[in-house]
Amino acid sequence: MSSIMGSLSIAVRAMMADQGALQVVSNNVANINTPGYTRERANLVEEPPVQHGSPIEGNGVTLESVSSLRDRVLELRLDEEEQSKGKLDSYMEVMSQAQVYFNSGSGHDLGGVLNDFFSSLSQLSTDPTSMPFRQQVLMSAQNLAAEVSADAKNLTGLQSQVDQTLTQQVQQAGQLLTQIAALNRQIGFNDSDEQNGALIDQRTQLIRNLSQLMDVRVVNNANGGISLTTGDGTSLIAGDRVASLSVHPDGDGKLRVFVDTTDVTDSLQGGSIRGLLDARDQGIGGLLGQLDEFAAGLSNALNTAHQQGYTLSGAQGGNLMAPQATITGAAARMQVAITDPADIAASSDGSPGSNGNLNTLLALQNAAVVNGRTPSDAVADIVFQAGSDVSNASAELDGEQAVLDQLDQQRSSVSGVSLDEEAANMVRFQRSYEAAARVISIIDDLTLTVINIGTGGAVS
């Protein structure tokens, strides 16, 4: 048996459901620009029917739940791509600064000072007794040594800047972990999907931010919670336990990254922290190594040649450069060993006008004195290294960016808020709300009719 009151309650439920749905629309529109927001959908379902006698009657609508439209696999892929991009970004940023020191035609021109030095020797060979020419050789040797050691010091300085950034980023990652763990707990406590939708959005966004810094793997647990590990499985968040991130200097004063007590410096695979470590150790470290080889090879070869000759006063030549016993750190130590231009051993026989030994020194231009390469080729290798470090990373970054853009589009197609869609929904729910209200007003009329049955005076 149907009843007027039954119809009334169906209409009231319909209005409540429509209000709820309009609230979802309003929330979607409000969050259109919120990073990490996933659009929500009002899930309207039929109320279970009631049976009064033979006909089964519908019992109206109810707003059963609100669900977020999220593609979990896509979110995981986005995390991974953010890790690759973070790594390339930070690597490229550091190495772009490093290559400045090897840009020919700039203030820093290793090849230029090397050429000036050999040119001054060549000039002196036309008049070995000329003091101005000798002074020129001494000065250009000093410039060469100063440029090499300045380059080495600048690169070392860049390494310690990287360490500072590293410290900040590790701290930042630690804070993100704490926030993620807190959200994780809240999500575990909540039963309502509406609240969880917002919290999961936040957590997803924080994991995205963390992915820019370091590599994380997400493991979804049964109750909506997650566990986080690094790429190689070192636990970051497990249940209520949050690992603490820290940096500690090693023997050389370079910072290493720790998760609790585990050294993950070598095992981290992505994120800007990996990029910074790569730039510091492989990128800049490699350039410094080449610079050291250059300084040691050239200094020692110049000394060997210089000692074969005789100074202006006819004395046996000494060291032209400070001798380099070890390769490591040679570039920073490079300096000229003589101060008196007369001590340049130009002569090959002790007579002041002989230029024989200058020719020996000049021949070093084409001699394999730096690990099997001529000095100039060694400089060319350094320039190539510095340039290709950046250009390779830049090319990879372009590719990575394209992938990320595409994934973002995909994410947006699943989770992004469309104003057209929301407007259409709004009209839809508004109309049905109005219709339900109209139903109530009709029922009101009906009720009135019933109340006024058999009475003289009309209640209106």
Add this chain to the structure above:
Amino acid sequence: MRVAPDQNAMMLAALAKTTAAENQALTRMSTGRRVNAPSDDPAAAAAMVDNDASQARNDVYTRNADTLQERLQTADSTLNSVVTALQRAMTLGVQGANGTLSPQDQQAIAAEVGGIRAEILGLANSSFQGSFLFAGTNDTQPPYIDNGDGTVTYHGNTATNTAEISEGQSMGINLPGSTLFGAAGADVFQALSNLQQQLNTSGDVASANTQLSAAYNNVVMQRVFYGNAMNQLQRTQQFLGTEKVDLSQQQQDLVGADMAETTSTLTQAETARTALLEASSKVSQYTLFDFIPG
């Protein structure tokens, strides 16, 4: 599949790309270089190190050639004076050998020969920018000292210098006095002293003349060295000039910007950017909300 509703992100990424292309073209135009940092083209930047080195060597060879040319010129013209003086001495020797001359006349000629000897001694001690031209490599002091008894002492040495005048090409740049003036059997000062002495004593002037002409022939022969050296240097200077042009062409090919290409790149980037901006101002201007009557 649902269409991704946010067009702004795509638009911004595309705008960033055209801006980057514009910036790159502008940098290339303002510097005239395609490679402005090693990362723009690492291989070309590395090749430029070698090109820079070759250009630096070309510059110093060119400068050195000027210095050397002056030095050789000075030595050659000095030797020219020596040759002229020796010719006069030989003429005097022939006059003095004439048997009809009185001893007084012969002594007068001897005095004149003595003057020539002093003149050549001065020439042999010539210097260029503080270094003595005919002292071998012991060139910080005058090579010839007159002992006052008709003999001279040579303080120079017999060493010579070679200088690299272009990539892989060296040449000798001096002759020691011992080769020029003191060769065995052709010693200039000994020949002049002997002629002077034979004239003074009316001795064997004829054989003194033979000795002098041997010394003269030696100087003339050795002087050819300087002429050759100057010729060689001149050819090298020409070569260095051509090489310089080649090297800067090579530099242009390696790192220079192709202006025509750069200009068209800039225009393309500008056009693309303008089109994008226009499109983005039209797209996403309205949503359905705008058409729902409030």
